[in-house]
Amino acid sequence: MLAFECEGRFFLVDCGADATREMVRAGLDPTEVAAIVLTHEHPDHISGFALLIEKLWLLGRRAPLPIFGPESALRVAEACFGVYTTDKWDGLPERIYHPVPPELGAPVFRDETFTVTAAPVEHPVPTIGLRVEAGGRTVAYSADTAQHDNVARLAAGADVLHREPAGGPCLSGGGGRDRARCRRLAPGARPRPARRHGRRAERGPRRLPRDGVGGGRPAHSRLRPPASSASARLVGATGRSRGPAR
Ligand SMILES: [Zn+2]
Numbered sequence: 543m544l545a546f547e548c549e550g551r552f553f554l555v556d557c558g559a560d561a562t563r564e565m566v567r568a569g570l571d572p573t574e575v576a577a578i579v580l581t582h583e584h585p586d587h588i589s590g591f592a593l594l595i596e597k598l599w600l601l602g603r604r605a606p607l608p609i610f611g612p613e614s615a616l617r618v619a620e621a622c623f624g625v626y627t628t629d630k631w632d633g634l635p636e637r638i639y640h641p642v643p644p645e646l647g648a649p650v651f652r653d654e655t656f657t658v659t660a661a662p663v664e665h666p667v668p669t670i671g672l673r674v675e676a677g678g679r680t681v682a683y684s685a686d687t688a689q690h691d692n693v694a695r696l697a698a699g700a701d702v703l704h705r706e707p708a709g710g711p712c713l714s715g716g717g718g719r720d721r722a723r724c725r726r727l728a729p730g731a732r733p734r735p736a737r738r739h740g741r742r743a744e745r746g747p748r749r750l751p752r753d754g755v756g757g758g759r760p761a762h763s764r765l766r767p768p769a770s771s772a773s774a775r776l777v778g779a780t781g782r783s784r785g786p787a788r
Contacts, residue, residue: 543590544683544704545570548676551655553577555672555683557590562597573603577651579658580611581685582669583618591619592626599634606636610650610658612668613641642670646692661696663687665708671696 543564544555553576554561565572575598580588598607609616616639628634642648642660650658650672660670665686672683673696682697686708697703 545575546656546674546676546681548655548679551576551653553579553656553658554594555579556581556587557594558586558588559590560597561590561594562601572598573601575603575607576653576656577608577610579650579672580609580615580619581672581683582612582665582667583615584667584686587686588615588619588622592623595623595635595637596626596631599631603635604633606638608638608640608651610640610642612644612670614668616641644668644670646695659696661692663692664690673697673700 543557543561545552545565545568546555547570552570552574554565557578562572565575609619620637620639642650644662646661648660650660652658655676657675659673663669663671663685665688669685669687671685671687671693674681674683680700681702681704682700684693684703684705686706687693688708693705
């Protein structure tokens with residue numbers, strides 16, 4: 543999962559494991575989550591959805607939950623939740639689904655803090671990468687993807703590109719070619735060797751590099767805003783399981 547926070551407001555991206563626990567570890571109050579964005583339907587990104595909804599309810603969340611993502615991901619998430627008997631869960635927050643069209647620059651949501659747009663990337667199922675603007679900072683998130691021009695478009699001018707190499711020729715770790723590719727995606731950022739797809743998830747928090755490019759394993763980070771801007775930070779934890787690229 544990733545969580546983007548600015549000025550005390552935050553939203554969640556994906557929930558492949560126990561996202562509530564990760565939010566608490568990141569110092570966030572899960573009941574205050576403003577929105578949930580699901581990048582795609584693979585289990586390592588949404589299998590914790592039902593648990594997330596249950597825990598939010600148990601913690602006292604009652605306000606409706608806006609949920610964004612490709613239509614297929616929303617359908618799978620709700621289907622997973624729907625297998626449970628919840629009719630006696632009084633006050634269960636309403637889940638309001640907003641499909642994101644597979645278009646470059648597709649609006650995801652915009653509020654007083656965040657402007658979030660999306661673009662389809664290259665993966666075996668419909669998947670969106672994200673561009674998040676808040677507090678004078680811009681962060682791009684590739685989601686699971688092979689090499690795709692839309693990652694560069696999402697990252698154009700961004701302060702940070704967080705990448706998830708997956709599925710064939712991609713931005714996987716190390717090597718001069720990869721570093722050169724990263725420079726093209728996030729000019730000005732110093733590329734760091736990324737972990738290859740398939741490393742074990744849940745190895746605990748780690749800081750994202752502050753200089754622009756990171757990805758490929760669980761991450762937990764705080765980014766300082768420009769001195770002139772309001773408080774902003776990115777808090778994230780991403781996880782994937784060992785095995786072939788999905
Ligand atoms: Zn995937």
